[in-house]
Amino acid sequence: MKLTVAEKIIKDHLVTGDLIRGSEIGLKIDQTLTQDSTGTMAYLQFEAIGVDRVKTKKSVAYIDHNMLQTGPENADDHLYIQTVAKKYGIYFSKPGNGICHQVHLERFGVPGETLLGSDSHTPTCGGLGMLAIGAGGLDVAVAMAGGEYYITMPYIVKVGLTGKLNLGVSAKDIILEVLKRYKVVGGLNKIFEYTGEGVKSLSVPERATITNMGAELGATTSIFPSDEITYEFLKLQGREKEYKNIVADDGAFYDEEIIINLDELEPMVACPHSPDNVVSVSTLKDIKVNQVAIGSCTNSSYMDLMKVAEILDGKTISEDVSLVISPGSKQVLNMLAVNGGLSKLISAGARILESGCGPCIGMGQAPITDGISLRTFNRNFKGRCGTPSANVYLVSPEVAAVSALTGYITDPSIYMEDINIFMPERFLINDNLIVNPADYGEDIDIIRGPNIKPFPKSKELGREIKGKVLIKVRDDITTDHIMPSDAKLLPYRSNIPYLSDYCLTPCDIEFPKRAKENGGGIIVAGFNYGQGSSREHAALVPVYLGIKSIIAKSFARIHKQNLINNGIIPLVFENADDFNNIDMLDELAIENMLEQINEDKIIVNNRTKSKAYKLILDITERQRDMLKAGGLLNMKGE
Ligand code: SF4
DSSP: OOHHHHHHHHHHHHEESSTTTTSSEEEEOOOEOOOHHHHHHHHHHHHHHHHOOSSSEEEEEESOOOOOOOOOHHHHHHHHHHHHHHHTTTTOTTTTSSSSHIIIIIIIITTEEEEEETTGGGGGGGGGOOOOEOOHHHHHHHHTTTOOEEEEEEEEEEEEESSSSOOOOOOOHHHHHHHHHHTTTTHHHHHEEESSGGGGGOOOHHHHHHHHGGGTTSSSSOOBBBBBHHHHHHHHOOGGGGOOBBBOOOTOOOOOEEEGGGGGGOEEEEEOOOOEEEEGGGGGGBBBBBEEEEOOTTSSHHHHHHHHHHHHOOOOOTTTTTEEOOOSBHHHHHHHHHHHHHHHHHTOOEEOSSOOOOOGGGGSSOOOOOOEEEESSOOOOOOTSSSSSSSSEEOOOHHHHHHHHBBBBOOOOGOOOOOOOOOOOOOOOOOOTTOOOOSSTTTTOOOOOTTOOOOOOOOOSSSEEEEEEEEETTTOBHHHHHHHTTTTGGTTTHHHHHHHTTTTTOOOHHHHHHHHTTEEEEEEEEETTTTTTTHHHHHHHHHTTTTEEESSSSOHHHHHHHHHTTTEEEEEEEGGGGGGOOTOOOOEEEEHHHHHSSEEEEEEEETTEEEEEEEEOOOOHHHHHHHHSSSSSHTTTT
16 A cells, blocks of 8 residues: 555554544554643643653653743742653753754654654654644643554645745745645644655755644644655754655555645745735735744744844844844754854844743733734734734744844845855754653652642533533634733643633633633633644633533634543534524533433533524544543543
């Protein structure tokens, strides 16, 4: 049988199921990663499972999201993660070592292996030919404990790249073009596999920019072949022994196919407030910029920042622009420092931030009120930057750098003529911010600061689910809406009771109070509920508030799994118009739940309006068992 790259890796890791599209498969996971904002909860859950050591080939705990340390909370969290890591056999990447996906690409990713990460941009390592998937913290905890990871066998989209990028056009523009075509929900249950002549002209970091932002398509993951370019990258990282050639067989079957001619691509921009709101830069006229932010796991590689340094070399940024740059890793920052790139950035007027997520997760550098911020990041949801009235445009490093000079969103093509950036002869390798796990963990004590609170667990499914509609929300509600993650809240990621006062408050400030007063209830939502990050807190906090079910027009993939893992029933309207027939505070009831849970269709009664609606419960048998038990941890006997 002729196989695609993704199918080859899936086949090698299949524990249950087959390569039949749409069927449930269980995968053996080789590597895991966590970051600090999801990590504390993932490790609390891992501890609750009760194994002595991780069973993966390699697991890494990164600290990259919250490094402001405005109080002891997140410093305490970091120490908890560090001690858990040491004890259980996990590498610990200290604050300052870089963004999890950038560092994982540089130092840990291995072609042909599976990677499960408690961060939605885990597919970044697909640029190396890994099958890299973002998941909730509990799924990652189970994988660390040796359990398989279940997904629906995705449909595979062939993205054929022909031609070669013109000057001023970059890998970011390729993924923006895919987002323009598929939109933020178009990738659901799909893997985007890149192939064709054009692939050969893209370095691994460029490929990683594309697979990284595949997350915005809602895709299961994105992947490139592992070829001579991959070998070259690994060699420059001193890891050529980990290379394995993985290319699709000639004549392999793809479920869909699109072609992007790189010769015809122009610099693109995703306009506010969605990553799929994509137009060519040349169509935007006279948009004045207040802030330019360069970095994030999408565009903070050595090559990206060297391009920026060369564009800015000898020039000064516009007096009306604030330019902030966060290098993706210590390796990137160190190399820029050694080869003079850093000096060019500083001389031009850039503010250099530490290697981490920084402004991408709203940790500082919020734009001015009503400001225009140009960012090389992957998300521009309203308010994510910390200023609710700001407008964020997503662009390539080239567009960002040139626009920082002109003060307006500018097509970089004519500014690029003398700019030539090549891969270095060798990356600067210094892993002294990575702490190795202890050989034996028995004697290691885990240090838990006062901010580490127990996580909430659901109860077994009862005979009836009933409750008031506590909130009705529109389409495309993100995990940022459900559980905001601004600088004020990020230190409390291991403190669910504290976070509960902020749940869904961007939609309705009274929601937490109403939920508590009513002893929990039901949420009603539009399409694509829970899009965005893998943030499990967007399920854990509703569990704490007593949410029993969410009835939506549709759900985002990772969030739906997180709800099921934590015992919240995700139901979909059979007739989407029924959304309009339910009002806030209507009393809903699902009777005979223990019988209905076994069915694909469920009837909910609206006792306030004396009406009934048909709902769809589109889940697997294993997920039904999980909901009956009240969540995955209950199934594990905890
Ligand atoms: Fe960090 Fe932003 Fe990437 Fe998330 S999307 S891992 S916050 S840089």
